[in-house]
Amino acid sequence: MDINAVNALSYEDFLEIFGNVVEKCPIIPAAVWIHRPFTSLADIEAHISDFINSLPESGKEGILRCHPDLAGRELQSGALTRDSQDEQRAAGFTDLQPAEVSRLRSLNSEYKERFGFPFVICARLNTKRDIMRELLQCLGNDRAAERARAIGEVKKICSLRLRNLVLSDSTNKL
Numbered sequence: 001m002d003i004n005a006v007n008a009l010s011y012e013d014f015l016e017i018f019g020n021v022v023e024k025c026p027i028i029p030a031a032v033w034i035h036r037p038f039t040s041l042a043d044i045e046a047h048i049s050d051f052i053n054s055l056p057e058s059g060k061e062g063i064l065r066c067h068p069d070l071a072g073r074e075l076q077s078g079a080l081t082r083d084s085q086d087e088q089r090a091a092g093f094t095d096l097q098p099a100e101v102s103r104l105r106s107l108n109s110e111y112k113e114r115f116g117f118p119f120v121i122c123a124r125l126n127t128k129r130d131i132m133r134e135l136l137q138c139l140g141n142d143r144a145a146e147r148a149r150a151i152g153e154v155k156k157i158c159s160l161r162l163r164n165l166v167l168s169d170s171t172n173k174l
């Protein structure tokens with residue numbers, strides 16, 4: 001869909017289509033609706049980013065807590081959102097060996113205990129090996145640094161989800 005088609009959507013249809021660009025946080029696309037008409041895909045992305053930046057630190061952590069664990073029980077039971085399922089598959093998490101699953105789960109638990117929110121990383125931009133390395137490294141960060149890094153990853157995930165839904169400006173020109 002191009003940006004004109006996005007701007008022509010009803011509020012309900014906009015939320016139906018864009019409701020999960022930030023995992024399980026439909027309030028975010030709902031909040032940026034007020035900025036229509038959007039001038040481009042980058043414009044929608046910038047409004048989402050500004051909205052997230054405007055939240056108090058507790059709100060940012062709330063966004064992080066909406067994210068499922070990588071290779072967690074929801075992946076195993078098929079309870080992930082379609083977006084998450086596709087992203088975790090792309091990073092190779094549907095094909096882990098049992099030993100890799102238990103290692104990852106134990107590191108995820110340690111991380112959650114330390115920071116109070118799950119480890120979040122843009123799965124589409126990393127291999128499972130990168131992700132394991134990053135998770136180990138991040139365990140040494142302090143909470144504020146980790147919150148900021150993870151929110152940066154939420155924005156990358158959002159950007160890729162938006163690109164799946166809206167043609168970019170350069171594509172529009174083709």
Ligand SMILES: NC(=O)N[C@H]1NC(=O)NC1=O
Pocket residue numbers: 023067068069070083084085087088118119120121122123124157
């Ligand atoms: N925890 C976490 O990073 N989850 C995710 N990352 C991603 O790209 N999709 C997710 O569900």
